[in-house]
Structures are given as C-alpha cells and as structure tokens.
Amino acid sequence: MLTPLFYPESIAVLGVSRTPGKVGHDIVANLLAGGYAGRIIPVNPAAPEVLGLPCLAEIRKTKEKIDLCIIALPSSMVLESVRDCLEARAGAIAVISSGFKETGAEGAELQRRIAELCQSHKVPLLGPNCLGLINTEHRMNASFASRMPSPGCISVISQSGAICTALLDLAAARHTGIAKMVSMGNKADLNEGDLLIALAADPQTKVIIAYLEDIACGDEFVKAATEASSKKPVIILKAGTTVAGQKAASSHTGVLAGEEIAYGAAFMRSGVIRADNFEALADYGALFAMQPLPKGKRVLIITNAGGPGTMAADAVEKAGMIVATLDRNTASALRQKLPSAASIGNPIDVLGDAEPDRYVAALEAAQEDEAVDAVVIILTPQAMTKPAETARAIARSNKGEKPVVVAFMGGADVMPGRDELVAAGLPDYPSPERAVAALQALVEYAAWRKRPPRMVARFPVNRRRVERIITRRLRTNRLQIGEVKAKSILAAYGFQIPQGYLATNGST
Amino acid sequence: MLTPLFYPESIAVLGVSRTPGKVGHDIVANLLAGGYAGRIIPVNPAAPEVLGLPCLAEIRKTKEKIDLCIIALPSSMVLESVRDCLEARAGAIAVISSGFKETGAEGAELQRRIAELCQSHKVPLLGPNCLGLINTEHRMNASFASRMPSPGCISVISQSGAICTALLDLAAARHTGIAKMVSMGNKADLNEGDLLIALAADPQTKVIIAYLEDIACGDEFVKAATEASSKKPVIILKAGTTVAGQKAASSHTGVLAGEEIAYGAAFMRSGVIRADNFEALADYGALFAMQPLPKGKRVLIITNAGGPGTMAADAVEKAGMIVATLDRNTASALRQKLPSAASIGNPIDVLGDAEPDRYVAALEAAQEDEAVDAVVIILTPQAMTKPAETARAIARSNKGEKPVVVAFMGGADVMPGRDELVAAGLPDYPSPERAVAALQALVEYAAWRKRPPRMVARFPVNRRRVERIITRRLRTNRLQIGEVKAKSILAAYGFQIPQGYLATNGST
Structure with missing residues (x-):
C-alpha cells in the first residue's frame, strides 16, 4: 500500500525554488545528490527550470501518473495543491510545509480537511510539518536533510524532524547504515501504526x-507494535512523559501527549523496547542490528582491569541479569592459557598487560561454555594495550552465536580499536554501563519473543449495568464517577466489592 | 604533609629496567617526557645508566635526602626496599608493584608490614599495586600511564589504575585539563580520606x-569528605554496589566492598556528588570545573527543535528541577527578536532555521530573567544550522553568572561546534538527558552548600545497659541479637517500645 511513498518511480516537488536553502530547492537537490534514479518533476509556474530539470507549471497539466507528490508550499496553498495532486492521480502525498495543527485551531482545521481529502481518495498522506523521507535501497532522499545515509538495516520513524537529522549525523559518525527514515510530522494521516506495519x-x-x-490511536498501535515486534525489534523513545515534557510537546506538534503509565503498559505488552534517552535509541539500535538474540540472561564479563569489571558486574546485576558462573571445565582449560595472576571468575580479568591473545582465549571459552548466554568485553588503554589489534582479534574469533557487546573506554588511544569493531559488526560503547544497558534491552526482547502464548480468560460482565451508570452521568453532564458508582462498575465486572451504602445524613 | 609526594624535588625509581614496556623503565621515561624539572635517580645495581641517567646501585648509598621513592620491584623485594628508602630518609614512598593483598593472605600480611614500617617512620605510602601519580603543575608524571594530561583544575583519585588511564585518554579527547591524579591501589596507608584532605x-x-x-574508614571518610565538599565539589563513582560487583571488586583489590545503603547515607551527608556510571564521572567533572553554581533549580531550555526540547523538559522534571516560567517582560522583549513562529515558552524554540543571533537573543533573555537559575541549550543539525558560529556566539554572550550546559546533538556536522564550546569553557553533552543529569548534580551540590547549619540534639542514653547486653552476648559467642534484647537496646536509646515479655512455653 505504501509502495508509491517508499518506492516511487516518479516524484513531483511542488513549491520548488531556485534559491539554495529553500526547502523546495533542497529536496530536489537532495534527490539528485542521493542518486535517485526515477523521474524528478519540479513544479513551479514561474521558473522554466530548477537545478537543470525542466519545471512543470501546474501539476494538473501532467499526463503521466505521478507516484509521489511532495508539497513544500506555504500552508495557505496546500489544500488547493493537494487537490491538484489528487487530480493528477498521485499515489502518495508528503506535505513538508508547516503552519497546521502546531499553530492552533485554524491550522488544525486546515490539516483535518487535507487529511480527509486524501483519505477519501485512498491516497496516503505523510505530514504535514515534516522533514520528508529517505529510502537508501531506492537511493531516494526525499527530505530536506542533506545527509544521505549509507544503506543499512535500521529504519527510523520520528515525530520530530530534528531527531531525524541528529540521528543521521550520529549514524554517519558511527558508520551506521539506515534502511528507511520517515519523518511523520503532525501525523494527519499516516501514523506510527501504519509505518510499523509497513516496516515490519x-x-x-x-x-x-x-x-x-x-x-495517535492506542488500540491500533498495540496491534501494529505487537505484529511488528513479533518479526523484528521495535525500539521507541517516548518523549513527553512528564507534565513539563507534555507541555513542551504540545506547543510543537499540536498534541497533548498521553499518559505515561498507559504507554508503559502498552509498550510492555506489545514487546516494544523502550529507550529512555537519545543515546539509548542509537545504542540499542546498533546492538539489535549487529548481534543475535541471546538464549538467556547469563552474562560473562571479560576485562583487562578490575575497576571497569566491577562496574560491569554492578550494571549486570542492577539490570536484572545474571553474572554467569563459568563451567569448571571451561575455567580450568582457560587457566592454561592465561597467566597465573589472571582472575578466572566472572569478570575474567586478563590483566592490564593483556595482548589480543588473552582476549581471544577468554572469548573462545565464553563461546564454548553452555553457562554463558552473552559476553561483555571491556578494554582500558594501558601501557601494553593494543586496541586495534585486540578489536580485530575479537572480531575474528567471534562466532556470532552469542551476542557480544564491547566497551573500549577512553578517547584517542582506543579510537582505532572502536573503528575496527564497528567495521566488524561489533557494537562498541564508551562505558561498561552503556554496553550492559543495551544488552539488557536485547535480553528482555529475547524473553518477550519466547513468551508463552497469551491466555484469554472470559468472564461474565454486566455490560448493560455499566453503560447505564455512565450514560446517566453523561446525560447530567457529570464527568466524574464517585466511589459508590465506581464500585458498582467494578462489581459489574465481577470484582468482589465489600457491601456498602451511601449514608445521606449524619443521624445514626 | 604530602608535599614530598606531590611536589618532590628529587625522585628515586627502584627497579628501573633498560627495557621499554617494563614499569620501572616507563616511569623514568614518563618523568622525562612530562618535563619533570627535579632530579631523577634511577636505582639499579646492574645497570650503569637508564635513559641517559646514571644509575645508583643502592638507594642506601645516597648522601642526599630523596623526597619521593618509587618502587617497581617484584613484591618479594619490596619490604627490604622500603626499609632502604626509609634509611635514605625518603619523604614519601609509592609502591607500584602488585602481589600484595589482592593475591591472598600472604600478600596481605606483607602489605601490612610495609604499611606499619612506613607509619612508624611517619612516611606516607602510596599503593601498593597502583599506577603512580601525576601532578601537572609540577610537570611530574610519576606513573606508568604514558599520557601526560594538560594542566587543568580537575583532580582524580582512583582505586583502579585502569580508570585513571581511561580518564586520561578521555580527558585528552575532550581537551579537559587535570591538576593531580592519584592511583591509590591497595590503600595500605594513604586512602581516600587523606587524599581528599590534601586535595581540598x-x-x-x-x-x-x-x-x-x-x-577504608567510614568516620574518617565522612569527616574528610564533608570538609572537602565544603570547599569544592567531590564527585564519586562508587563501584561494587551490588553483590556481583562486590565479588568482582574483592578479587581485584582484595577488599570486600561495604554496604550500599551506608555509602548512600554517608555521601549525602557529606555533600558528595554521586556519579552512577563512568561517563557521569567525566560529565559532572567538566560541568563543575567550567560553570558557576546556580542560585536555584529553575531551568530554561533553549532549542532549535521541539523534540529534543521535550526530551530536555522531561529530564528536568524527572530530575526534580523546575522548568522555569519566563518573566512576562522577558518574554515580550524576546518576542521582538524572534520570528513569530518561534515558541517563547519553556522550552524556547528558536526554530529549525535558527542562526546564531536567535540563540544569542534567547540566552541574553535567560541571563536577564530573575526567574531563571540555569540554562540548557540544545542544537540539532538542520539545513541552516551553523554549529561552530552558534557555539562562538553562545560563548561570547554568556556572562558566566548562571550555569549553562549545552547539547549539540549528532556527529560530524556538529563536531566543529563542540570543539568551540570546549575551548570556550562551555560543557557540551551528546544528548539533552546527559546535559540535564550533569546540571542536576550541580543544582544538588549548590543546595547542599547552602544547607542550614546542622542541629545536634542531645538525649539521655543508658549506655551501660547497652554495653551490658552486648558484652554478655559476645562472652557467650553469640553474634546476633534477638528481638527482645534488640528492643531493650532501642529503649535504652530512648525509643518508646511497646511492653512485651518473652513467653518461654506454649501454655496459656
């Protein structure tokens, strides 16, 4: 259904300008720079060409069917323009322009009418007030973010365009690839539910x-998220979780963010992995993209220093995972390969003068040991440490059956090692705690995937009684339900409620 | 008292080798490379010179007084060697060698004897099993960490040498300066209490x-930490806070880490700022080093995008701070300087196309407004964003009276901005959440500094009764106290306890 949006063979851009920096201009420039192979049709009644492409004066004038229409006109012109696009048989429409629900009641009404119009034509609408979208497979940067990411397996859905650009910039720095990125803006039509289904x-x-x-819609979301999570990990950073955050959110995308507790329950039920901050979103994404799911939650820590090993052990226990106990045979075999001062417990301390071979010995032992489900490898830059060589050796001896997370701690000295890790598909974190936090998300998702089938228990409900209570309240314009009636509702659902009566006067 | 340790005019290194990579060799090399201006005396009975410096055959043979003796000999030779150093009137001794308490009972006994010997001579002992120490002011890198940091105002105390090297590497990457760095190792003599007093x-x-x-010693620590915190911020990462972490810690520095709750209470009482992870240690350190303490906890957020602003508002509220309400006059004055679409609330959204001038206008308003105690500035890389110029403009218009934290989100695009911020003394964080977490630490410390004077209430205690109960237990080798006697102790301290008697048989 979203093929015209994600894989258009032709793209019209309405509101192109010849001035670099203007959104309409930049989208065409980004399409060209990204290597988009389809037809690009700039629409501008005043300019003969933009960036070497001939302009169409009016979208309605085109004879051919256009897959995707991108609108970057002032908000007052958008409704008319959407009508034109629909007339030109657009397969999908993306409205970049702002000036809708986020500006107040008038903008909200305009937005509603545009959405209604698209829905009545069964044409999906992205936005308004969004950055656009990117599909690296299709070499399409249909956004005004100038960074075309390298292809990868992580897709991004965002209600904030700036989070998209920040993630793109971060992905470039970390050499992370992106599959698709969609900026949803005000979500007049397409929302997270639709996009989760499409990306699943x-x-x-x-x-x-x-x-x-x-x-946008709780029930639809839970259904879509559960379906998506059953196929692949869905990691969500939900902002606006506090009163202050909700207030901030409502002044920018024109919504009053919902209730934190309900979100928590919905996420947990639908297998959504929750990221608590911006870095976690990227941290978790990298791990899930690179490593397999673990069979359990027994974690082995390999380190060249006691302090960070202790920090990792703390973090593993705090996260509700288990600091694994090595099998006796594994331990004694490893004893042969490490110096006598090395600590062969958990953490395995390969000592400060460890060269790559000791890390390899410890990792091999961890991979063979049935009592280990996941591995955390820590390196601190000490006198004899060879970060790049160690990273390569770890990557070579990693069989890829158990998840491995790595924390090379420090700055310039360990950087060559980090680059090697990323190149080899090993997720690297700047601290033991962040590595363990990502691993926790992986462990919890793996457990959700293996959850027992859901049991549905049916029980009798006196639905009519509940409806009667609520209807009567609404009829008398009372929007709250007191203790007595609330208990009646609970009783109608089968809860056992202590008997009680409302005393309407104080005499005994 | 610690002058010979931190500012020695002469340093002898016992156990020097001519082989690079050996600890004794590297310490001499690091002293030379760091630019140490005092006399360096390598001690080696077999080599005539090391790194161009003539060797002394035996430390006892020297006629001059040596301020600092650094011992890097095998553990079996250390006791004898310490005796020699004391005979040579050493002012302070640092034992780098491992093989003491961390290896078991025998090593612990050896360590005890060395410490006793030094204490009987009133000569401070650092280590054993440590990295050494650094004093940038004295241009002294008396450690085997090869990175000599640039001078700065942050000092580091660490029970893990690897945390020192990781912090040094990180400090270099972030261009953070260091004043003094001390690796305490097994803390046979000098411990965190002594060093807090010295650094205070x-x-x-x-x-x-x-x-x-x-x-090492709870009472001494609380006293030292309170004294230090009253003068300057003390930020501590306490590892070994879980059973797994304690187990990991005990296998490496030979201690069983104490109880988490007691530490929490001790830290809170003594004004210690607690870092929960490795990055927080560096994050908080940078903020405290660069910015003034706030007067209160009302935070203003300035952002060029709604999403990160919402994340910051969430974080401020979760951290127990207040999302400030701008004064009406400030708001209307700012309204003149920002485009009409800008949101002048909190967050102040200067919009995605903001150039430096809008950030400057918002920061100036924040600085003038009495209702704002601290400022969080967020930048995301969008089409028109100029990170470096914006960073410079922020730095120029920052008056330095209120703390300012900055989050330039992304990677390569914002990096030039980050470098400008660090150069200008503005702490920069990769996410709003980390910026706000650091600010929270600053706010809490400022509140501790302004705490009301402690009230001491005296109340009568029947101390003899308590002593009697405990002595009797100990005499009969019972190490636990049951409910009845425990209540007697509480009653002796003046608690009102419900009357009760021990029923010794079941009849009524």
Whole structure:
C-alpha cells in the first residue's frame, strides 16, 4: 500500500525554488545528490527550470501518473495543491510545509480537511510539518536533510524532524547504515501504526527505532507494535512523559501527549523496547542490528582491569541479569592459557598487560561454555594495550552465536580499536554501563519473543449495568464517577466489592 | 604533609629496567617526557645508566635526602626496599608493584608490614599495586600511564589504575585539563580520606573526582569528605554496589566492598556528588570545573527543535528541577527578536532555521530573567544550522553568572561546534538527558552548600545497659541479637517500645 511513498518511480516537488536553502530547492537537490534514479518533476509556474530539470507549471497539466507528490508550499496553498495532486492521480502525498495543527485551531482545521481529502481518495498522506523521507535501497532522499545515509538495516520513524537529522549525523559518525527514515510530522494521516506495519513487512528493515511524543490511536498501535515486534525489534523513545515534557510537546506538534503509565503498559505488552534517552535509541539500535538474540540472561564479563569489571558486574546485576558462573571445565582449560595472576571468575580479568591473545582465549571459552548466554568485553588503554589489534582479534574469533557487546573506554588511544569493531559488526560503547544497558534491552526482547502464548480468560460482565451508570452521568453532564458508582462498575465486572451504602445524613 | 609526594624535588625509581614496556623503565621515561624539572635517580645495581641517567646501585648509598621513592620491584623485594628508602630518609614512598593483598593472605600480611614500617617512620605510602601519580603543575608524571594530561583544575583519585588511564585518554579527547591524579591501589596507608584532605587544600584543584570500590574508614571518610565538599565539589563513582560487583571488586583489590545503603547515607551527608556510571564521572567533572553554581533549580531550555526540547523538559522534571516560567517582560522583549513562529515558552524554540543571533537573543533573555537559575541549550543539525558560529556566539554572550550546559546533538556536522564550546569553557553533552543529569548534580551540590547549619540534639542514653547486653552476648559467642534484647537496646536509646515479655512455653 505504501509502495508509491517508499518506492516511487516518479516524484513531483511542488513549491520548488531556485534559491539554495529553500526547502523546495533542497529536496530536489537532495534527490539528485542521493542518486535517485526515477523521474524528478519540479513544479513551479514561474521558473522554466530548477537545478537543470525542466519545471512543470501546474501539476494538473501532467499526463503521466505521478507516484509521489511532495508539497513544500506555504500552508495557505496546500489544500488547493493537494487537490491538484489528487487530480493528477498521485499515489502518495508528503506535505513538508508547516503552519497546521502546531499553530492552533485554524491550522488544525486546515490539516483535518487535507487529511480527509486524501483519505477519501485512498491516497496516503505523510505530514504535514515534516522533514520528508529517505529510502537508501531506492537511493531516494526525499527530505530536506542533506545527509544521505549509507544503506543499512535500521529504519527510523520520528515525530520530530530534528531527531531525524541528529540521528543521521550520529549514524554517519558511527558508520551506521539506515534502511528507511520517515519523518511523520503532525501525523494527519499516516501514523506510527501504519509505518510499523509497513516496516515490519519491509525485508530491508531488520530493526525499527522510533521517536514518539504521542500515539495517535492506542488500540491500533498495540496491534501494529505487537505484529511488528513479533518479526523484528521495535525500539521507541517516548518523549513527553512528564507534565513539563507534555507541555513542551504540545506547543510543537499540536498534541497533548498521553499518559505515561498507559504507554508503559502498552509498550510492555506489545514487546516494544523502550529507550529512555537519545543515546539509548542509537545504542540499542546498533546492538539489535549487529548481534543475535541471546538464549538467556547469563552474562560473562571479560576485562583487562578490575575497576571497569566491577562496574560491569554492578550494571549486570542492577539490570536484572545474571553474572554467569563459568563451567569448571571451561575455567580450568582457560587457566592454561592465561597467566597465573589472571582472575578466572566472572569478570575474567586478563590483566592490564593483556595482548589480543588473552582476549581471544577468554572469548573462545565464553563461546564454548553452555553457562554463558552473552559476553561483555571491556578494554582500558594501558601501557601494553593494543586496541586495534585486540578489536580485530575479537572480531575474528567471534562466532556470532552469542551476542557480544564491547566497551573500549577512553578517547584517542582506543579510537582505532572502536573503528575496527564497528567495521566488524561489533557494537562498541564508551562505558561498561552503556554496553550492559543495551544488552539488557536485547535480553528482555529475547524473553518477550519466547513468551508463552497469551491466555484469554472470559468472564461474565454486566455490560448493560455499566453503560447505564455512565450514560446517566453523561446525560447530567457529570464527568466524574464517585466511589459508590465506581464500585458498582467494578462489581459489574465481577470484582468482589465489600457491601456498602451511601449514608445521606449524619443521624445514626 | 604530602608535599614530598606531590611536589618532590628529587625522585628515586627502584627497579628501573633498560627495557621499554617494563614499569620501572616507563616511569623514568614518563618523568622525562612530562618535563619533570627535579632530579631523577634511577636505582639499579646492574645497570650503569637508564635513559641517559646514571644509575645508583643502592638507594642506601645516597648522601642526599630523596623526597619521593618509587618502587617497581617484584613484591618479594619490596619490604627490604622500603626499609632502604626509609634509611635514605625518603619523604614519601609509592609502591607500584602488585602481589600484595589482592593475591591472598600472604600478600596481605606483607602489605601490612610495609604499611606499619612506613607509619612508624611517619612516611606516607602510596599503593601498593597502583599506577603512580601525576601532578601537572609540577610537570611530574610519576606513573606508568604514558599520557601526560594538560594542566587543568580537575583532580582524580582512583582505586583502579585502569580508570585513571581511561580518564586520561578521555580527558585528552575532550581537551579537559587535570591538576593531580592519584592511583591509590591497595590503600595500605594513604586512602581516600587523606587524599581528599590534601586535595581540598590544594589551590590547583577546583573539582575532585574519585573512583572508589570501598572506603577504608567510614568516620574518617565522612569527616574528610564533608570538609572537602565544603570547599569544592567531590564527585564519586562508587563501584561494587551490588553483590556481583562486590565479588568482582574483592578479587581485584582484595577488599570486600561495604554496604550500599551506608555509602548512600554517608555521601549525602557529606555533600558528595554521586556519579552512577563512568561517563557521569567525566560529565559532572567538566560541568563543575567550567560553570558557576546556580542560585536555584529553575531551568530554561533553549532549542532549535521541539523534540529534543521535550526530551530536555522531561529530564528536568524527572530530575526534580523546575522548568522555569519566563518573566512576562522577558518574554515580550524576546518576542521582538524572534520570528513569530518561534515558541517563547519553556522550552524556547528558536526554530529549525535558527542562526546564531536567535540563540544569542534567547540566552541574553535567560541571563536577564530573575526567574531563571540555569540554562540548557540544545542544537540539532538542520539545513541552516551553523554549529561552530552558534557555539562562538553562545560563548561570547554568556556572562558566566548562571550555569549553562549545552547539547549539540549528532556527529560530524556538529563536531566543529563542540570543539568551540570546549575551548570556550562551555560543557557540551551528546544528548539533552546527559546535559540535564550533569546540571542536576550541580543544582544538588549548590543546595547542599547552602544547607542550614546542622542541629545536634542531645538525649539521655543508658549506655551501660547497652554495653551490658552486648558484652554478655559476645562472652557467650553469640553474634546476633534477638528481638527482645534488640528492643531493650532501642529503649535504652530512648525509643518508646511497646511492653512485651518473652513467653518461654506454649501454655496459656
């Protein structure tokens, strides 16, 4: 259904300008720079050409069917322009322009009418007030973010365009690839539910990460998220979780963010992995993209220093995982390969003068040991440490059956090692705690995937009684339900409630 | 008292080798490379010279007084060697060698004897099993960490040498300066209490950061930490806070780490700022070193995008701070300077196309407004964003009266901005959440500094009764106290306890 949006063969851009820096201009420039192979049709009644491409004066004038229309006109012109696009048989429409729900009641009404119009034509609408979208497989940067990411298996859904650009910039720095990135803006039509379903079905997408401030429709979301999570990990940063945050959110995308507790329950039930901050979103995404799911939660720590090993052990226990106990045979075999001062417990301390071979010996032992489900490898830069060589050796001896996370701690000295790790598909973190936090997300998702089938228990409910109570309240314009009636509702659902009566006067 | 340790005019290194990579060799090399201006005396009976310096055959043979003796000999030779150093009137001794308490009972006994010997001569002993120490002011790198940091105002105390090297590497990457760095190792003599007192009195040190796995003496620590915190911030990462972490810690520095709750209470009482992970240690250190303390906890957020602003508002509220309400006059004055679409609330959204001038206008408003105690500035890389110029403009218009933290989110695009911020003394964080977490630490420390004077209430205690109960138990080798006697003790301290008697048989 979203093929015209993600894989258009032709793209019209309405509101192109010849001035670099203007959104309409930049989208065409980004399409060209990204290597988009389809037809690009700039629409501008005043300019003969833009960036070497001939302009169409009016979208309605085109004879051919256009897959995707991108609108970057002032908000007052958008409704008319959407009508034109629909007339030109657009397959999908993306409205970049702002000036809708986020500006107040008038903008909200305009937005509603545009959405209604698209829905009545069964044409999906992205936005308004968004950055656009990117599909690296299709070499399409249909956004005004100038960074075309390298292809990868992580897809991004975001209610904030700036989070998209920050993630793109971060992905470039960390050499992380992106499959698809969608900026949803005000979500007049397409929302997180639709996009989760689309990305769940997308073979390019292995991991979905999302930034949300509200959820358009709770039931649809839970259904879509459960379906998506059953196929691939869905990691969500939900902002607007506090009163202050909700207030901030409502002044920018025009929504009042929903209730924190309900979100928590919905996420847990639908297998969504929750990221608590911006870095976690990227941290978790990288791990899920690179490493297999663990069989359990027994973690082995390998380190060249006691302090960071202790920090990792603390973090593993705090996260509710288990500091694994090595099998006796593994331990004694490893004893032969490490110096006598090395500590062969958990953490395994390969000592400060460890060269790559000791890390390899410890990792091999961890991989063979049935009592180990996942491995955390820590390196601190000491006198004899060879970060790059160690990273390569770890990558070579990693069989890829158990998840491995790595924390090379420090700065310039360990950087060559970090680059090697990323190149080899090993997720690297700047601290033991962040490595362990990502691993926790992986462990919890693996457990959710293996959850027992859901039991549905049916019980009798006196639905009519509940409806009667609520209807009567609404009829008398009372929007709250007191203790007595609330208990009646609970009783109608089968809860056992102590008997009680309302005393309407004080005499005994 | 610690002058010979921190400012020695002469340093002898016992156990020097001519082989690079050997600890004794590297310490001499690091002293030379760091630019140490005092006399360096390598001690080696077999080699005539090391690194161009003539060797002394035996430390006892020297006629001059040696301020600092550094011992890097095998553990079996250390006791004898310490005796020689004391005979040579050493002012302080640092034992780098491992093979003491961390290896078991025999090593612990050896360590005890060395410490006793030094204490009987009133000569401070650092280590054993440590990295050494650094004093940038004295251009002294008396450690085997090859990175000599640039001078700065942050001093480091660590129970893990690897945390020192990781912090040094990180400091270099972030261009953070260091005043003094001390690796305490097994803390046979000098411990965190002694070093807190020394660094509290050190004019070069503005901020103290510490990594600890246990605390040698609770009472002394609370006294030292309270004294130090009253003068300058003390930030501590306490590892070994879980059973797994304690187990890990005990296998490496030979201590069983103490109880988490007691540490929490001790830290809170003594004004210690607690870092929960490795990055927080560096994050907080940078903020305390660079910015003033706030008057209160009302935070203003300035952002060029709604999403990160919402994340910051969430973080501020979760951290127990207040999302400030701008004064009406400030808001209307700012309204003149920002485009009409800008949101002048909190967050102040200067919009995605903001150039430096809008950030400057918002920061100036924040600085003038009495209702704002601290400022969080967020930048995301969007089409028109100029990170470096914006960073410079922020730095220029920052008056330095209120703390300012900055989060330039992304990677390569914002990096030039980050470098400008660090150069200008503005602490920069990769996410709003980390910026706000650091600010929270600053706010809490400022509140501790302004705490009301402690009230001491005296109340009568029947001390003899308590002593009698405990003595009787100990005499009969019972190490636990049951409910009845425990209540008697509480009653002796003046608690009102419900009357009760022990029923010794079941009849009524």
